[in-house]
Amino acid sequence: MNKAEKIIVGIIIVMTVFLVVFLNIDTTGHKMKFKEDKITINGESIKIEDIESVKLLEDVHIGNKINGTNTFTYTRAICQVDTDKKASVYVYNKSKPYIKIISKGKMVIYNDKESSETVKTYNDLINKYNIKENSKVNEEKFLYEPKDKLIVYTSIMPATFIFICLGIYSLKRKTPMHFWAGSTVSSEEISDVKAYNKANGIMWICYGLSFLLIPILEEHFGSLTLAILVPFMIVALILNYKIIYNKYKVK
Known part of the structure; x- marks a missing residue:
């Protein structure tokens, strides 16, 4: 994909997430x-x-x-x-x-x-x-019941699937994997492109699989687990990417 295509894909993903969140929020009180x-x-x-x-x-x-x-x-x-x-x-x-x-x-x-x-x-x-x-x-x-637990896991599978696919895509790339749509990392910036993409791919896959832990955590720590955990997961993702980039960038 070229830069324009990546931007379009990024916009579509962001809009999809926004719509899912927006349509599930009830702004009225209950009484x-x-x-x-x-x-x-x-x-x-x-x-x-x-x-x-x-x-x-x-x-x-x-x-x-x-x-x-x-x-x-x-x-x-x-x-x-x-x-x-x-x-x-x-x-x-x-x-x-x-x-x-x-x-x-x-x-x-x-x-x-x-x-x-x-x-x-x-x-x-x-x-x-x-x-x-x-x-x-x-x-x-x-x-x-077990069918209720299945519904819970099914609801988080789209996010898991998206991040695993990003990880696989990174593993197969010949040029440096970008962190988000529209960002640019040239081959000249990275000392070992294959190792860099492998590290990014593993990071994305692990991030996707981590969503499968959310139902287990919610079961023990309550329904606010996801709302509290997501900001920390985003920060952790950004920090991990920075660590990977700094490790493989040309000194």
Whole structure:
């Protein structure tokens, strides 16, 4: 590819990533609303007659996102919760406590932006509909299953595939591999082009494979792992490239 083609490919990749992120961000807040015979949260409804238990919890472990939106501020998604369950999650990530609602067909984890608002919502909910906490409710029907884990891994495969392909492309190049579209590294700058491209190829492949660790980390450290980890991964990638370039550039 010539320089113009690389710029076009780079623009397409950046725009694709931007659109995927933008289309998955919900800028509106979430709020539980009380109807005559049901409650609603951002369009999702639960019939009062189907509610089996409502609990106010100080802590809930929210793991892998299966489907939905997860940002630094909030999570609105179907997620792995408490290691082996899954639930519809509507939470502000820096706020506690949490309201855990179990109905015949779903489990919901919810909180408001302020702790006092969450407590008020909980009290309004149980008092308005006279709901009692039921510690004997069966949660086994909400198990986090292998197919859910498969969905999580499938969602990160495009990024993994792109970086592995970049790595393979670098390994096969006869001229120096550029770090990003439009950058220029001439053969005269590099003392050993083959070794330089090999080092870059291994870096890209390892970077792609590292995405496969994200679901494992989210499972243990929570749903914010990806949002926190990505900036560090980008910085690490740039630093590694600089190290490779400085090692092989003509002195």
